[in-house]
Structures are given as structure tokens and as C-alpha cells.
Amino acid sequence: QSVLTQPPSASGTPGQRVTISCSGGSSNIGTNYVYWYQQLPGTAPKLLIYTNNQRPSGVPDRFSGSKSGTSASLAISGLRSEDEADYYCAAWDDSLSGWVFGGGTKLTVL
Amino acid sequence: QLQLQESGPGLVKPSETLSLTCTVSGDSITSSSYYWGWIRQPPGKGLEWIGSIYYSGRTYYNPSLKSRVTISVDTAKNQFSLKLSSVTAADTAVYYCARLYCGGDCYSWSGYMDVWGKGTTVTVSS
Numbered sequence: 001q002s003v004l005t006q007p008p009s010a011s012g013t014p015g016q017r018v019t020i021s022c023s024g025g026s027s028n029i030g031t032n033y034v035y036w037y038q039q040l041p042g043t044a045p046k047l048l049i050y051t052n053n054q055r056p057s058g059v060p061d062r063f064s065g066s067k068s069g070t071s072a073s074l075a076i077s078g079l080r081s082e083d084e085a086d087y088y089c090a091a092w093d094d095s096l097s098g099w100v101f102g103g104g105t106k107l108t109v110l
Numbered sequence: 111q112l113q114l115q116e117s118g119p120g121l122v123k124p125s126e127t128l129s130l131t132c133t134v135s136g137d138s139i140t141s142s143s144y145y146w147g148w149i150r151q152p153p154g155k156g157l158e159w160i161g162s163i164y165y166s167g168r169t170y171y172n173p174s175l176k177s178r179v180t181i182s183v184d185t186a187k188n189q190f191s192l193k194l195s196s197v198t199a200a201d202t203a204v205y206y207c208a209r210l211y212c213g214g215d216c217y218s219w220s221g222y223m224d225v226w227g228k229g230t231t232v233t234v235s236s
Contacts, residue, residue, distance in 0.1 A: 092222075
């Protein structure tokens with residue numbers, strides 16, 4: 001069981017907007033930043049969103065993040081076939097003094 | 111350009127110690143704004159943070175693995191290493207090393223994973 005909760009799957013058609021949720025608690029998302037990672041099939045995770053809503057250089061602005069209370073969301077607009085991947089949320093947990101991840105959401109582009 | 115490369119045995123026997131090394135190129139492991147860490151991913155499952163280390167030797171470990179984990183740093187070789195003792199089949203996973211950016215606050219947390227290695231597969235089997 002992961003400390004952060006994500007839906008196991010999500011899907012959408014090209015051009016659509018999809019959102020992926022991430023639910024945590026007061027010791028992680030409630031007090032710290034949320035990060036999102038994209039893992040394309042057979043590759044290492046890649047940083048997608050940092051400090052709740054910032055995109056690293058090279059990440060398209062189709063990807064956006066938000067946080068409210070103990071939950072966070074990743075939104076992908078203008079869905080493309082190359083967005084098909086696993087997405088993980090992560091946050092530092094003050095109680096554990098360590099990183100916790102969501103279980104991952106497999107995004108399928110129909 | 112920063113690169114991280116994991117190396118070590120791909121097969122470890124049950125009850126033995128798993129040992130991996132991450133070689134950092136394109137950046138100094140003594141950079142004051144970064145921790146260096148290990149994350150693993152069992153087959154078909156999600157990510158699990160193992161631990162992180164600062165160049166000074168300060169460490170953070172996953173409480174669930176802490177009794178079996180040692181992470182060390184070799185600044186002369188620009189490498190850091192992972193040792194996981196008393197392994198079982200449950201430790202079979204892809205092991206990633208990563209750089210963690212802590213910026214100006216490297217005392218209260220270990221920073222976030224901003225660059226990852228490609229990963230190395232470790233199987234625990236007799």
C-alpha cells in the first residue's frame with residue numbers, strides 16, 4: 001500500500017484533457033511540495049512537475065500541476081499518443097523523514 | 111551534461127548483500143545543493159525510495175529498510191554506493207540512482223529527484 005493514493009489507470013483520446021489525482025495526508029502533501037514523474041515504457045522516471053506546479057525546462061506547457069490541502073492533481077491537455085506512460089506523484093513526508101510515492105497511474109491514449 | 115550510471119551484480123543470492131555503485135559524471139558529487147539517492151521498482155510495481163546521502167555523509171533512509179541499508183559516498187571517485195543486506199526475493203527490482211536537488215535548504219530534507227540514472231536490474235535468486 002502506497003502512502004499517496006492515485007487511481008491505477010486513466011485514459012483519454014488525442015486532444016482531450018485528462019487529470020490524475022494524488023491524495024495524501026498532513027505530514028506529506030499537506031505540508032510539503034508535490035512532484036510528478038513520467039515513466040515511459042521501459043525507461044527511467046523523468047521529472048515532470050516540481051514544487052506543485054513548476055515545469056522543468058523542456059516539459060511542454062500541456063502539463064500542469066496543482067495542489068489543494070492534502071491532494072494534488074496533474075493535468076494533461078491536448079493529449080498526444082506519446083503521453084502514454086505511467087505517472088507518479090511524490091512528496092517528502094515529515095513523519096517518516098523520507099520520500100513517499102503514489103502507486104502510479106497508467107495513462108492510456110485511446 | 112549530468113549522467114548517472116548504476117553498476118553491480120545483476121544476480122544476488124538470498125540472505126547475501128546487494129551492492130551497487132552509481133558513478134556521477136558531468137557534476138561534482140560535492141556540490142552543496144544536492145543529495146544523491148537510490149530508488150527501486152519491483153517488477154510491475156511502483157517506485158520506492160531507499161535513501162539519500164549528502165557529500166558530507168549525512169543520510170536519510172526509508173524507515174522500512176533502514177535496518178538493512180547503508181549508503182556511502184566516495185568523493186575521490188565521484189561515486190556513491192548502496193548496500194542492502196539479508197536480501198530476499200522481495201528485493202528483486204530495478205534499482206535507480208538519482209540526484210536530488212535540495213537548493214538552499216539541505217538540512218531539513220534531502221531534496222527532490224531531478225535527474226535519474228537508467229537503472230539496473232537486480233534479481234535475488236539461488
